[in-house]
Amino acid sequence: xxxxxxxxxxxxxxxxxxxxxxxxxxxxxxxxxxxxxxxxxxxxxxxxxxxxxxxxxxxxxxxxxxxxxxxxxxxxxxxxxxxxxxxxxxxxxxxxxxxxxxxxxxxxxxxxxxxxxxxxxxxxxxxxxxxxxxxxxxxxxxxxxxxxxxxxxxxxxxxxxxxxxxxxxxxxxxxxxxxxxxxxxxxxxxxxxxxxxxxxxxxxxxxxxxxxxxxxxxxxxxxxxxxxxxxxxxxxxxxxxxxxxxxxxxxxxxxxxxxxxxxxxxxxxxxxxxxxxx
Numbered sequence: 001x002x003x004x005x006x007x008x009x010x011x012x013x014x015x016x017x018x019x020x021x022x023x024x025x026x027x028x029x030x031x032x033x034x035x036x037x038x039x040x041x042x043x044x045x046x047x048x049x050x051x052x053x054x055x056x057x058x059x060x061x062x063x064x065x066x067x068x069x070x071x072x073x074x075x076x077x078x079x080x081x082x083x084x085x086x087x088x089x090x091x092x093x094x095x096x097x098x099x100x101x102x103x104x105x106x107x108x109x110x111x112x113x114x115x116x117x118x119x120x121x122x123x124x125x126x127x128x129x130x131x132x133x134x135x136x137x138x139x140x141x142x143x144x145x146x147x148x149x150x151x152x153x154x155x156x157x158x159x160x161x162x163x164x165x166x167x168x169x170x171x172x173x174x175x176x177x178x179x180x181x182x183x184x185x186x187x188x189x190x191x192x193x194x195x196x197x198x199x200x201x202x203x204x205x206x207x208x209x210x211x212x213x214x215x216x217x218x219x220x221x222x223x224x225x226x227x228x229x230x231x232x233x234x235x236x237x238x239x240x241x242x243x244x245x246x247x248x249x250x251x252x253x254x255x256x257x258x259x260x261x262x263x264x265x266x267x268x269x270x271x272x273x274x275x276x277x278x
Contacts, residue, residue, distance in 0.1 A: 013172040017137035018115055020165045024144045025108045028055075031151055031159070032104060035097035042154040043246075049095035051150050056100060057088045058143040059107035065125045066133045067114045074126045076177075076185055081278035084126075111140065129180045138173030145169055145237075146244055166236035167206045174240075175209065175220060183217035185278075192216045192274035197267045200228040203236050213271065230262035244277050 038049035046054070061071050074084035094100060118133040125131050125139075145161050152159030178186060192213065198221075199211045210221040210228060238257035241247040249272060252258040260268050 012132075012134055013168060014115060014118070014134040014137055016168055017134055017141055017172060018112055020141050020168050021108065021112065021137065021144065023162075024141065024148070024165065025105070027159075028144055028148050029101045029105045029108075031148060031157060032097050033101035034157070035151065035155055037155075038095050038097050040154050043150045046150075047095070048151050048154045049097060049100065050089055051147050051154075052097060052100040052104070053089060053092055053094060054085055055143060055147050056103045056107055057085070057092070058140060058147075059104060059111055061126070062136050062140045062143075063107065063111045063114050065123050065136050066111075066118050066120075068120070068123065071124070071126055076127045076129065076181055076278050078188075078276045078278055080127075111137075125180075127181070129177070131176055131180050135173055135176035135180075138168050138171075139177060140173075141165065142169035142173050142240070145240070146246065149241065149246060161237040161240075163205055163236055166240050167203060170203060170236050170240055171206050178218060178220055183219050186276060187213075187216060187218055187274050188276040189216050192218075195270060195274050197230075197264070197271060198228045199268065199271065200231040200262075202231065202233045203239070204233065206236065211271075213274065218275075228262060229264040229267045230260055232268060233259040242272070243275060 032052045032055075035048050035052070038047060040048045042048045042051045064071050072084055072088065074080055094103070115133060115137055120133055122130045123133055123136060125136060131139075145165060149159045149161065151157075193216045195213050196215060197213045200208060201211055202208045207222070212219045212221055235252065235257040238247070238252035238255075242249050242252060242258070249258065249269075253260075
């Protein structure tokens, strides 16, 4: 069934996003509460406790955005978000996993309450970006899936990501964010300045779209999947982990979770070097 349209004409994925978040939050809170050592290294320079604290900040920001409250000043680029995240972590001294688990649980209930009452066509997110509330909810789902993966990997636990959850995060969150941000935002401008390519992306269980790279810009074109350099059929969870830099592309290729073909499939490898997610 096609989701009902929002006032802006975009599909309303809020009910699915809320349901997915409720599915994920229980496991996420249990995972954070089970952390044996808050100082275990996780991703980059962050400990598992840093990741959990950051997740609570993501809940706060996205809840405030949907509620129409002010959100922190931040530029949505790799450097800009690193600076904003570092600032929020420095201002928050809590690193006890049990306390952070309780905080995330409480914030999740608050988010769902605010989201259930939202009737806005679009809200102001970071950098003044205007997005449907459902896209903010799907962004929060992506944060939970990715950082749950980070915490689980650091403490040797499993963190299975369901296909329909990842599909919601990508199609309902990442794609609207790409469309709403400046086309230069999510690319490494030094590496992307000379790169031109068009890829036909087919998400398993979902739809198709073209990713168009043109000398430092990235846009999406859902209406044109011809004259492409390469086709990519992708399991949504595998694609999300590869794009965000959490998994080397070789593993999902060997497992058949990513399949590429076309006239210039080698350009897909170059694409991964020019994408710079926040």
